[in-house]
Amino acid sequence: MPQSNAIPKATVFRLCLYLRELTELSDKDIKTVSSSKVAGKLGLTDAQVRKDLAYFGQFGYPGVGYHVDELIDELKRILGTNHMWDVVLIGCGNLGTALAAYKGFDRQGFHIVGAFDASADRVGQKIGELTVQSMDELAKTVSRTGSRIAVICVPGESAQTVVDQAAAAGIRGILNFAATAITAPPGVVQNSVDLAIRLEQLSFQLTKTKQPAKR
């Protein structure tokens, strides 16, 4: 497999989209699919689909296309979601509580094994099957469960402190929901979720449909 930094981020993002499409096909018991079929549903070209997959090997069969379940397995192996990841959640306000209940995480291979909050008021509260723990217990839980990923949904002003605590506890990947930029320590990768970006894309679509050219 090529080195991570040789693969464009956009390719990795599209692999996730392909995986969703294929899972939907598999749920409908569809066995094979062409690159143009996958591409069409996502508004891409079939050349793009083939190019993205070609980074990782040769998966199609001439005259057949892709075997759906086989390609699902390959994509999960590539994305590292062929096993469950144990994840800790830091910050148990409304967003953290919502994320703890979000069914999409488990479905894609991410299981929340611990929930943490700096506020004494929240420690001990139940969120689904989890009990909110104090930040003092983070390192012990990370070590016990072998968690490598933290989902962080604390207020912006606490985000960097929490990132540093998580890294010191052994976390190696951070998903940041705080609406502020963070710096991941060396050896730690991070992704930030910007909830407004999809609204901006929507705004673009709505603005364009107001143009006379479209009518």
Add this chain to the structure above:
Amino acid sequence: MPQSNAIPKATVFRLCLYLRELTELSDKDIKTVSSSKVAGKLGLTDAQVRKDLAYFGQFGYPGVGYHVDELIDELKRILGTNHMWDVVLIGCGNLGTALAAYKGFDRQGFHIVGAFDASADRVGQKIGELTVQSMDELAKTVSRTGSRIAVICVPGESAQTVVDQAAAAGIRGILNFAATAITAPPGVVQNSVDLAIRLEQLSFQLTKTKQPAKR
């Protein structure tokens, strides 16, 4: 301006990223920037930045690059965020409550003017400055405020019903946080937010850093 369907979705997404980079530069009082500087911070090529912008016109100056504040204005005009959008929020559980407080929306030009829930228990509750309204009042509020965008964070099983109600009330753009696929009625555009995708990208990065090739 070209028709909306001629612009790749990935370009629109990158315009949002450029806008964030430029806003950060403007906050630091930086007046001009090159395409390669913008590209470098986002892990793109400068050719990509120039190509994306070229769909909409000629914005750079030879030997100077882009005027930061001028390009911010142009990007906002292109994205339709040069004015505030009034937005209604439907579904006031943990996620809806978190989104109502999310500072990133206002900052990018989206102002939540109404919050709605189907549950009688929630109607009348305060979320920040908003009071949760009954779904019966949706059409009236949409009409009074001229809102065209709805952010939907209801349970998956209610999502399609709510989408249809919103469309009937005059909503033309839907941001769907429900972890389920919805079908937007004709004349309505929709984007779904998949909170797990960023975790999968993180998983990919962590999986790759375990490969010996990387060391």
